[in-house]
Amino acid sequence: MSGWKRDLPIGLVVLAALIAAPAFGLPRFWITTVTVFFIWATVVSQWNLVFGVAGIFSLAQMAIFAIGGYTTAMMGLYLEWSLWLALPVSGLLAVVFGAVVGLACLRLTGAYVALLTLAIAYILFLLIVTDTDCVYYEGTVCRSLTEGWKGLGRYGDYGFRDLFGRDFHLGNYGLALAVLTLATLFSFAIVRSPMGLAFRALRDNPGYAVSRGVSRFKYQLLVFALSAFFTGLAGSVYAGVFSVIGPNVLQLGLLLFLLSMMVVGGVGRPWGPLIGAALLMLVDETLKEEAFAGYRNIGLGLILAAVVVLLPQGLAGGIDNLARRLARRGGGAPGE
Amino acid sequence: MNADPVPLLRCRGVSKYFGALAAVKSLSFDVAAGEALGIGGPNGAGKTTLFEVISGLNPADEGSIELEGAAIERVAPATVCHRGIARTFQFNAGFDTLSVRENVLVSAHFGRRNRAWPGLAHDRATGELADRALELVGMTERAGHMVRDLPVFHRKLLMMASAMATEPRLLLMDEPVGGLNPGEIDRMMEIVLGLREQGVTIILIEHVMRFLVQLSDRVLIMHHGESIYEGSPRGLTRDARVIEVYLGEGMAKRLRDAMAGGDGGG
Ligand SMILES: Nc1ncnc2c1ncn2[C@@H]1O[C@H](COP(=O)(O)OP(=O)(O)OP(=O)(O)O)[C@@H](O)[C@H]1O
Numbered sequence: 308m309s310g311w312k313r314d315l316p317i318g319l320v321v322l323a324a325l326i327a328a329p330a331f332g333l334p335r336f337w338i339t340t341v342t343v344f345f346i347w348a349t350v351v352s353q354w355n356l357v358f359g360v361a362g363i364f365s366l367a368q369m370a371i372f373a374i375g376g377y378t379t380a381m382m383g384l385y386l387e388w389s390l391w392l393a394l395p396v397s398g399l400l401a402v403v404f405g406a407v408v409g410l411a412c413l414r415l416t417g418a419y420v421a422l423l424t425l426a427i428a429y430i431l432f433l434l435i436v437t438d439t440d441c442v443y444y445e446g447t448v449c450r451s452l453t454e455g456w457k458g459l460g461r462y463g464d465y466g467f468r469d470l471f472g473r474d475f476h477l478g479n480y481g482l483a484l485a486v487l488t489l490a491t492l493f494s495f496a497i498v499r500s501p502m503g504l505a506f507r508a509l510r511d512n513p514g515y516a517v518s519r520g521v522s523r524f525k526y527q528l529l530v531f532a533l534s535a536f537f538t539g540l541a542g543s544v545y546a547g548v549f550s551v552i553g554p555n556v557l558q559l560g561l562l563l564f565l566l567s568m569m570v571v572g573g574v575g576r577p578w579g580p581l582i583g584a585a586l587l588m589l590v591d592e593t594l595k596e597e598a599f600a601g602y603r604n605i606g607l608g609l610i611l612a613a614v615v616v617l618l619p620q621g622l623a624g625g626i627d628n629l630a631r632r633l634a635r636r637g638g639g640a641p642g643e
Numbered sequence: 644m645n646a647d648p649v650p651l652l653r654c655r656g657v658s659k660y661f662g663a664l665a666a667v668k669s670l671s672f673d674v675a676a677g678e679a680l681g682i683g684g685p686n687g688a689g690k691t692t693l694f695e696v697i698s699g700l701n702p703a704d705e706g707s708i709e710l711e712g713a714a715i716e717r718v719a720p721a722t723v724c725h726r727g728i729a730r731t732f733q734f735n736a737g738f739d740t741l742s743v744r745e746n747v748l749v750s751a752h753f754g755r756r757n758r759a760w761p762g763l764a765h766d767r768a769t770g771e772l773a774d775r776a777l778e779l780v781g782m783t784e785r786a787g788h789m790v791r792d793l794p795v796f797h798r799k800l801l802m803m804a805s806a807m808a809t810e811p812r813l814l815l816m817d818e819p820v821g822g823l824n825p826g827e828i829d830r831m832m833e834i835v836l837g838l839r840e841q842g843v844t845i846i847l848i849e850h851v852m853r854f855l856v857q858l859s860d861r862v863l864i865m866h867h868g869e870s871i872y873e874g875s876p877r878g879l880t881r882d883a884r885v886i887e888v889y890l891g892e893g894m895a896k897r898l899r900d901a902m903a904g905g906d907g908g909g
């Protein structure tokens with residue numbers, strides 16, 4: 308368990324800095340951007356459990372996210388629930404959905420898992436954008452269950468406008484940071500528990516793992532279900548922060564952006580998702596500037612290619628190797 | 644050896660087909676508790692397939708397999724492991740990106756019984772079991788090494804330690820010394836003798852005849868999926884059929900001489 312001794316202090320310093328940042332005058336624009344970073348980092352940290360730790364090439368993560376987001380929106384809109392009540396329900400429904408996806412993938416391996424999960428996400432996308440049956444009329448305007456392309460809105464928010472007035476974005480920042488913190492702790496705890504051992508064993512050699520008593524059925528289902536909870540919560544937070552959720556969260560571009568975060572950070576590395584998400588968000592925001600117009604996708608693509616070629620274990624892997632080399636040169640014990 | 648009416652393992656009419664090929668063909672044999680059964684036979688005789696069938700990784704098409712009277716021929720491989728059958732593999736298997744100790748921990752934590760909930764940490768007894776298994780094969784010093792980087796001999800030792808960490812009642816070893824040098828074979832022989840002294844029941848597949856003959860109470864020779872000889876290691880070297888399809892006159896004579904000399908060099 309020596310990993311915690313290194314990671315806990317680092318985590319606490321980062322957390323303290325993120326809590327203090329708004330007080331030290333982080334501009335409003337950046338507070339909103341960092342809030343979005345918190346949401347994507349949450350998604351990637353859980354995706355990493357399935358994709359990196361368990362080695363299952365699932366691309367269903369944004370579908371799970373959408374389930375969480377739409378659940379929150381619909382509960383707010385149709386049941387007039389407080390979003391705070393909808394939050395845990397969204398997480399739990401995401402878990403059920405995640406488990407079903409896991410069940411569907413049970414007999415598949417490798418690229419076939421990627422194909423099936425992508426198909427599931429695409430079906431969800433199509434179901435939403437083709438949803439035009441009126442469930443009720445507002446005046447003469449036909450409203451469908453999911454509002455199709457337009458997406459859902461006017462279901463309220465997390466109440467931060469009433470609480471903080473024009474500083475409501477600080478509430479969103481705090482909520483998203485809290486969810487990311489819990490999600491990160493959760494993923495670290497899972498990776499270092501016997502469950503993490505089972506996931507990694509199945510990833511390395513499923514036949515051998517099974518013959519050592521690890522049930523593939525159980526642990527594959529478990530990793531899908533567990534990683535879905537915080538993904539669903541992230542979807543719910545997203546819905547609350549943006550006050551609108553639409554099928555755009557299911558688009559391929561976003562999925563690939565998040566996948567790049569995982570690859571750049573380091574697939575299967577506990578810190579990878581945070582490092583990758585931070586770097587790519589930063590680069591993306593920079594390249595959005597007028598001066599770089601047209602270079603956004605090229606820039607992101609170049610970074611991804613550079614990391615894949617030069618640092619196959621991602622930035623987290625590169626940092627680990629560097630630290631080990633420095634420790635060795637300094638005569639210190641090569642820590643685990 | 645016949646004191647116990649219910650043998651530890653009982654196979655009756657076990658067959659496994661790959662298309663038209665009968666890799667294992669109505670094979671029947673018993674293994675008593677505490678016994679070591681050696682299995683030999685030419686390449687492609689069906690030895691590994693028999694292990695696949697017993698361990699549940701590739702279930703039998705026909706026949707029954709019982710562990711202490713309980714049917715296991717339709718039981719999932721993870722459950723077969725929980726029931727007490729552990730196995731090593733002809734082709735070195737391992738969890739490549741895990742450390743040596745983590746490899747053994749998988750067995751110690753998941754291999755002994757079904758865990759409804761895997762828990763957030765393994766208990767002290769599990770850790771100690773893993774450490775004892777590594778000690779058994781003399782790999783304590785390499786506990787922190789990544790398995791990917793291990794040489795062949797250490798991979799074989801690790802497979803053995805992993806199998807023993809499941810606390811098996813029956814240990815199946817598939818060519819534990821295949822590809823090893825004489826010094827390494829001697830080391831492996833010491834380890835297996837140690838297990839025998841502990842009373843572990845063993846089924847052992849091996850082409851290295853001196854290893855097979857020295858460690859087995861009884862030998863079974865397979866050919867085209869069938870048993871062509873079952874009996875003492877000594878009788879093996881005089882059996883015309885075994886000499887014809889497997890040993891050859893030269894090897895049979897060398898084994899006879901070695902056994903007469905009280906030592907199985909060859
Ligand atoms: N999965 C499989 N599919 C098709 N045929 C197979 C399969 N596994 C084994 N066989 C065939 O079954 C026969 C028995 O193979 P097996 O591996 O059991 O032999 P073996 O006695 O272990 O040989 P060796 O001494 O070379 O290890 C061979 O003819 C082999 O080609």
Ligand SMILES: [Mg+2]
Nearest residue numbers: 690691692733
């Ligand atoms: Mg074989």
